[in-house]
Amino acid sequence: MIDIRSENPAQHAVAIEALYDRTFGPGHFAKTAERLREGSQSLPQCNRVALHEGEVVGACRIWPVEIGDSPVRSVFVGPLAVDQDYRGQGLGHDLVHKALEACREQSWQLALIVGSPVYFRPLGFQPVLAGQIRLPGPQDPDRILMQLLDAKIDSPSGLARRPPSRRQAF
Numbered sequence: 001m002i003d004i005r006s007e008n009p010a011q012h013a014v015a016i017e018a019l020y021d022r023t024f025g026p027g028h029f030a031k032t033a034e035r036l037r038e039g040s041q042s043l044p045q046c047n048r049v050a051l052h053e054g055e056v057v058g059a060c061r062i063w064p065v066e067i068g069d070s071p072v073r074s075v076f077v078g079p080l081a082v083d084q085d086y087r088g089q090g091l092g093h094d095l096v097h098k099a100l101e102a103c104r105e106q107s108w109q110l111a112l113i114v115g116s117p118v119y120f121r122p123l124g125f126q127p128v129l130a131g132q133i134r135l136p137g138p139q140d141p142d143r144i145l146m147q148l149l150d151a152k153i154d155s156p157s158g159l160a161r162r163p164p165s166r167r168q169a170f
């Protein structure tokens, strides 16, 4: 029985990082997508982990991002990884689906992802229009996908970037 739940960083973070390391290897940190994550913090209440007998066997993290100067509350989805031995059972789709459900509950309005359109289209992602959303580095435009989580908003445009880190107010 596999249980999908929100990330408890104290319990799951080390195992999630280990899963990402075995899945993506060291090149992972060189990717453009990483520029949206480095120095930022994911949202544990939206992140989802898959547990089998208490062990992390899958994970999907969610990060706040800003797009251009738009006020639309946007998140960046990923990395998504499922342990080799647990693939092909629908876990990857379940993790993303449940993470997006949590994002909607938390009033996030748009989800952005870099990934395979074939894999992510059934989850409601569509390719962004050419040049509409840019990433902070080289990226195959066909793999930049988005999904509106709130039907009332207009799609933003501009450069996606991590939010500025919060500074101490003096």
Ligand SMILES: CC(C)(COP(=O)(O)OP(=O)(O)OC[C@H]1O[C@@H](n2cnc3c(N)ncnc32)[C@H](O)[C@@H]1OP(=O)(O)O)[C@@H](O)C(=O)NCCC(=O)NCCS
Binding pocket: 023, 078, 079, 080, 081, 082, 083, 086, 087, 088, 089, 090, 091, 092, 093, 094, 114, 115, 116, 118, 119
């Ligand atoms: C991609 C990954 C998360 C898929 O996990 P999974 O649990 O095996 O996926 P699911 O079982 O939910 O697959 C759902 C559907 O997608 C299909 N699918 C699986 N991997 C796919 C891929 N790499 N490309 C396209 N389709 C894929 C499945 O056949 C299935 O189709 P179906 O619903 O018609 O049967 C997993 O293979 C993985 O961790 N890969 C390495 C990391 C990676 O590439 N992450 C994604 C980019 S962030």
